[in-house]
Amino acid sequence: MPNPNISSVLKSVTKPGRYVGGEFNRVLKDKNKVKLRFAFCFPDTYEIGMSNLGVRILYDVLNKDPEIWCERAYAPWVDMKREMDKYGLPLRCHESGDPLSDFDIIGFTLQYELCYTTALQMIKSAGIPLLSKDRTDDMPIIIGGGPCAYNAEPLADFFDLFSIGEGEENLLEISHLLIDMKQSGKYTRKDFLHEAAKIEGVYVPSLYEVSYNDDGTIRAYTPIYEDIPTRVRKRIIADMDAAPYPEKFVMPYIETVHDRIVLEVYRGCIRGCRFCQAGMVYRPIREKSPEVLCREAKCLYENTGYDEISLISLSISDYSRLSELTDSLIKWTDDKHVSLSLPSLRIDSFSEELMHKISSVRLGGITFAPEAGTQRLRDVINKNVTEDDLMRAVGIAFRNGKNSVKLYFMNGLPTETDEDIAGIADLAYKVVGEYYKTPKESRGRGVSVTVSVSCFIPKPFTPFQWERQDSLERLVEKQKLLRDKIKDKKITYNWHEAKVSQIEAVFARGDRRLAPALLTAVERGVMFDAWDECFDYDGWLDIFKKCGIDIGYYTTRGFGIDETLPWDIIDCGVTKEYLKRERARAYEGVTTPSCAEHCNGCGANKLGGVNKWCR
Amino acid sequence: MVQIVDRIPDTIRVAFEKTGDLQYISHLDLVRTMNKILVRAGVPLKYSEGFNPKPKMVFASPLSIGVESICELMDVKIAGEVDLQKIKASLERNVSDGMKINDVYIPSSKFSDIKYMSYLIELTTHDPDRSAKQISELFSRPSVEVIKRTKNGDAPYNVKNSLYKYTVSVENGVIKIEMMLFSDTSSFLNPEYIIKAIRENTDALSPDSPLTEYYSIMRTGMYRSDLTVFR
Numbered sequence: 001m002p003n004p005n006i007s008s009v010l011k012s013v014t015k016p017g018r019y020v021g022g023e024f025n026r027v028l029k030d031k032n033k034v035k036l037r038f039a040f041c042f043p044d045t046y047e048i049g050m051s052n053l054g055v056r057i058l059y060d061v062l063n064k065d066p067e068i069w070c071e072r073a074y075a076p077w078v079d080m081k082r083e084m085d086k087y088g089l090p091l092r093c094h095e096s097g098d099p100l101s102d103f104d105i106i107g108f109t110l111q112y113e114l115c116y117t118t119a120l121q122m123i124k125s126a127g128i129p130l131l132s133k134d135r136t137d138d139m140p141i142i143i144g145g146g147p148c149a150y151n152a153e154p155l156a157d158f159f160d161l162f163s164i165g166e167g168e169e170n171l172l173e174i175s176h177l178l179i180d181m182k183q184s185g186k187y188t189r190k191d192f193l194h195e196a197a198k199i200e201g202v203y204v205p206s207l208y209e210v211s212y213n214d215d216g217t218i219r220a221y222t223p224i225y226e227d228i229p230t231r232v233r234k235r236i237i238a239d240m241d242a243a244p245y246p247e248k249f250v251m252p253y254i255e256t257v258h259d260r261i262v263l264e265v266y267r268g269c270i271r272g273c274r275f276c277q278a279g280m281v282y283r284p285i286r287e288k289s290p291e292v293l294c295r296e297a298k299c300l301y302e303n304t305g306y307d308e309i310s311l312i313s314l315s316i317s318d319y320s321r322l323s324e325l326t327d328s329l330i331k332w333t334d335d336k337h338v339s340l341s342l343p344s345l346r347i348d349s350f351s352e353e354l355m356h357k358i359s360s361v362r363l364g365g366i367t368f369a370p371e372a373g374t375q376r377l378r379d380v381i382n383k384n385v386t387e388d389d390l391m392r393a394v395g396i397a398f399r400n401g402k403n404s405v406k407l408y409f410m411n412g413l414p415t416e417t418d419e420d421i422a423g424i425a426d427l428a429y430k431v432v433g434e435y436y437k438t439p440k441e442s443r444g445r446g447v448s449v450t451v452s453v454s455c456f457i458p459k460p461f462t463p464f465q466w467e468r469q470d471s472l473e474r475l476v477e478k479q480k481l482l483r484d485k486i487k488d489k490k491i492t493y494n495w496h497e498a499k500v501s502q503i504e505a506v507f508a509r510g511d512r513r514l515a516p517a518l519l520t521a522v523e524r525g526v527m528f529d530a531w532d533e534c535f536d537y538d539g540w541l542d543i544f545k546k547c548g549i550d551i552g553y554y555t556t557r558g559f560g561i562d563e564t565l566p567w568d569i570i571d572c573g574v575t576k577e578y579l580k581r582e583r584a585r586a587y588e589g590v591t592t593p594s595c596a597e598h599c600n601g602c603g604a605n606k607l608g609g610v611n612k613w614c615r
Numbered sequence: 616m617v618q619i620v621d622r623i624p625d626t627i628r629v630a631f632e633k634t635g636d637l638q639y640i641s642h643l644d645l646v647r648t649m650n651k652i653l654v655r656a657g658v659p660l661k662y663s664e665g666f667n668p669k670p671k672m673v674f675a676s677p678l679s680i681g682v683e684s685i686c687e688l689m690d691v692k693i694a695g696e697v698d699l700q701k702i703k704a705s706l707e708r709n710v711s712d713g714m715k716i717n718d719v720y721i722p723s724s725k726f727s728d729i730k731y732m733s734y735l736i737e738l739t740t741h742d743p744d745r746s747a748k749q750i751s752e753l754f755s756r757p758s759v760e761v762i763k764r765t766k767n768g769d770a771p772y773n774v775k776n777s778l779y780k781y782t783v784s785v786e787n788g789v790i791k792i793e794m795m796l797f798s799d800t801s802s803f804l805n806p807e808y809i810i811k812a813i814r815e816n817t818d819a820l821s822p823d824s825p826l827t828e829y830y831s832i833m834r835t836g837m838y839r840s841d842l843t844v845f846r
Binding site for chain 1: 640711
């Protein structure tokens, strides 16, 4: 936001480096020589937004097109927002410093439901009407994408369209449709949205009417034009080796959350944990080859100067050529003082060999996610990890001098009983016991086990999408139960605020009738709900009450198995029949093998794609 | 004929500017940024020993957020022989707006020899002539106290203890304060405290009009005890 007059403002706010841009590797173009200006917005702080791989990929894809200039914008933190409101300073993009209202398309990536108010505040800060129907032909088209777009119904009245699935090709198609229509002089918002709705992966909510049953449940989604699809199928990139990947990253001056080279190793997941939305909606599995990944890593190293490479995917040890990849990377990274990190390691794949290769494991603590305290419940959620696996993994860690282990669990999973909660404490005690079984000479001094417990949210497009969420009282009771079971000072117990999970569930499972609540929240200045210091539970309860919204409808009620769900308008590949089958198996306590062992017929293979496992 | 050469230098000194929007980047972030610039530029860096090897870089004097500089110095330990001109050119290719590489050379002095630093403060105010007069009057007092944050909590501090000399002028409606501050640890002063003194004792820089009254601070030079430029 280069503007000399705001120097006093910048000097008065925290972390002013968030707002100045000027980063190395950012893309500058002549705005008079491009045909379309795209403002890519991340509805959270700069430090979080700059860490997002999706933004990095799409920024690169859009800017490789000579007709498009894509710039970035982030949400101003509370103190900066206050100053901007006070002096009437509009939200600006980092590259040109131009206000958002100057752009043809404003795109938001929606990574978590609690960013919705922040996204809407950004639109407001740009001086653009919040509701899609109030925007005129001379205003930007506002589009959304990312994981929350799979059920963006609460935002349906605010956004003009959603890009469903992977955006590399889709965003270019949308942009070029707009360029063509504007150049031919035939552009109106109405005609553009109608045409855009015919592009695969584009969902224009205003072109679908929602009708309701007498009991308030949804009856149907009806397209208002005959030539648009009745269900919107998500987009995927077929061949990951041929997919575009940035050769350089924009280099933040200030420290960001993930300030390193990230390599996307594959998309999708072979596992099928029944609570996990990512494991379902990113199917089918498509891997990149080690040759391509190594080439990308070298190129990014030269263009960024980062000293860390992170290999990311939903479950890195499920990559079929992991040893080959790490071996060829280590060949040159060690000499250059570049370290490798592997987040998302599964318990059952943790080995002595990996431990020595991976610096993120060599340094710091180790994190595992058993998710549930008993084998019964782990079978219900299809985690496919046993207590023996966990003891073997922590045993390796302790024998190699580690003394700190972090364990992730969830409260409120379907069928959970007090016994399962006690099981979490038991597991933590057994991990401590495993440390004392390790010979003194090889173990580190003093053991610390951290148990982090989040609250289950029944997410769209999972086998648990119909489940009820525990009431707030029940979740708090369960948290207390576990707290009472953990007496050992070597075990630290952290729990996720149940109130936050409840509001998150409302928006994750919500429909269009939540729009008045979002509108009221924005009027009241609500934003940054994902931040503890900003989240106001009582404020939300008051907003829902004022708007006549019963949050129990979306949370504790659960959804009927034959009910039309708000997200039924989207086809994410995985079929409802598969999700129903998986739900039935959950209640039987029967696990389902991974895609690597057996094809379970989830339906995502109909989307195509170059992959190893699908038929 | 045997030529006697000095030992191969193990350190290079980089003279650079940090101006414009880069004033909002903290010293810690500058260190991390410089690290990456040096790697991209292909400088043969010498790394520290241990579990988490890091390049060895030392800065002459960290800049506070909100202070620009045209005279920054950084020493970098190198491993192997270097071509200084090539390094300079390659560093220049790897910096973005606000940073400028002025020189790369083998240092023959120690940062501890820096005794003074000069700054240029520019103020835009509603009534520059009146403000300039008030400022001149303020600094002609024997003592100008501000509350200064120290390790042991907030305490009153006479900024004149750090002020070696200064001039106040008005050029094209902008007030210019050129000043030289002592830079030894005991009397080192963040020039932001000079602004604080002005804000608290004159009409200039009212917090109510940040868009029309503002200031900039630029570090302009580093000097030895004999007032020659430190290099």
